Amino acid sequence: xxxxxxxxxxxxxxxxxxxxxxxxxxxxxxxxxxxxxxxxxxxxxxxxxxxxxxxxxxxxxxxxxxxxxxxxxxxxxxxxxxxxxxxxxxxxxxxxxxxxxxxxxxxxxxx
Amino acid sequence: xxxxxxxxxxxxxxxxxxxxxxxxxxxxxxxxxxxxxxxxxxxxxxxxxxxxxxxxxxxxxxxxxxxxxxxxxxxxxxxxxxxxxxxxxxxxxxxxxxxxxxxxxxxxxxxxxxxxxxxxxxxxxxxxxxxxxxxxxxxxxxxxxxxxxxxxxxxxxxxxxxxxxxxxxxxxxxxxxxxxxx
Numbered sequence: 001x002x003x004x005x006x007x008x009x010x011x012x013x014x015x016x017x018x019x020x021x022x023x024x025x026x027x028x029x030x031x032x033x034x035x036x037x038x039x040x041x042x043x044x045x046x047x048x049x050x051x052x053x054x055x056x057x058x059x060x061x062x063x064x065x066x067x068x069x070x071x072x073x074x075x076x077x078x079x080x081x082x083x084x085x086x087x088x089x090x091x092x093x094x095x096x097x098x099x100x101x102x103x104x105x106x107x108x109x110x111x
Numbered sequence: 112x113x114x115x116x117x118x119x120x121x122x123x124x125x126x127x128x129x130x131x132x133x134x135x136x137x138x139x140x141x142x143x144x145x146x147x148x149x150x151x152x153x154x155x156x157x158x159x160x161x162x163x164x165x166x167x168x169x170x171x172x173x174x175x176x177x178x179x180x181x182x183x184x185x186x187x188x189x190x191x192x193x194x195x196x197x198x199x200x201x202x203x204x205x206x207x208x209x210x211x212x213x214x215x216x217x218x219x220x221x222x223x224x225x226x227x228x229x230x231x232x233x234x235x236x237x238x239x240x241x242x243x244x245x246x247x248x249x250x251x252x253x254x255x256x257x258x259x260x261x262x263x264x265x266x267x268x269x270x271x272x273x274x275x276x277x278x279x280x281x282x283x284x285x286x287x288x289x290x291x292x293x
Contacts, residue, residue, distance in 0.1 A: 039271075039274040040274040040275055041274075061275070062189050062190065062271070063185065063189045063190075064185055064186075100182045100185070101182065101279075101282060102282060102285060103281040103282055103285065104278065
């Protein structure tokens with residue numbers, strides 16, 4: 001009878017663990033959410049997402065907007081002309097506004 | 112498309128508020144607005160605010176006032192572009208009318224007043240006028256131009272600009288509050 005190679009046992013156990021963990025909690029792939037900018041509002045105004053999800057902002061107004069993190073230090077989109085889109089990967093909860101129209105405000109909540 | 116409706120002078124006076132106490136010609140002739148006249152009035156009202164913004168860009172050094180003026184120039188140009196595209200598509204030529212003439216006449220006086228001011232006095236005069244102007248234009252669009260529009264696309268365009276006018280008004284009031292605190 002052939003002897004088992006010594007590296008086979010740990011490798012087999014490792015593969016078994018990988019299989020079992022995959023079977024019990026399948027990997028969650030990041031989602032893409034849409035925030036529509038229309039009638040001078042971010043819709044939805046508050047968006048709850050998971051860490052790593054992507055948020056796509058779509059400007060459906062006739063005027064230019066942007067999406068600026070409230071502290072002004074974290075992130076800011078370029079100017080979004082009518083019809084333009086911009087994507088952001090959610091890393092942490094943030095309030096944001098449109099720097100052209102500061103009365104327009106929104107929030108991303110990372111759960 | 113050209114449909115004419117009578118609107119009472121008192122109603123117009125109410126809609127246009129204090130900045131546009133209509134001239135005797137407008138008030139007494141029982142004015143009417145066709146779609147071509149509504150289009151001309153809408154474009155005129157937007158162009159006037161672009162002109163105010165240009166004066167602000169020439170005379171103000173306040174970052175908040177300049178940012179506001181830049182937004183006014185850009186947004187009102189976008190509205191004019193949409194209106195021009197629509198009337199071109201509809202084959203309508205905007206027509207000068209008593210209301211748009213009165214708007215222009217009042218705007219000339221306001222521009223003259225703004226050009227006499229500098230520094231903080233200019234910033235205050237410009238922003239105070241922006242607050243009053245946007246209140247009056249919102250009232251005029253909602254109470255006069257939308258009801259007077261016969262064409263559904265023209266009516267829809269006018270309805271779609273009200274939220275922008277409202278955001279401009281709130282923005283102007285925000286700047287006004289900041290200036291008063293300085």
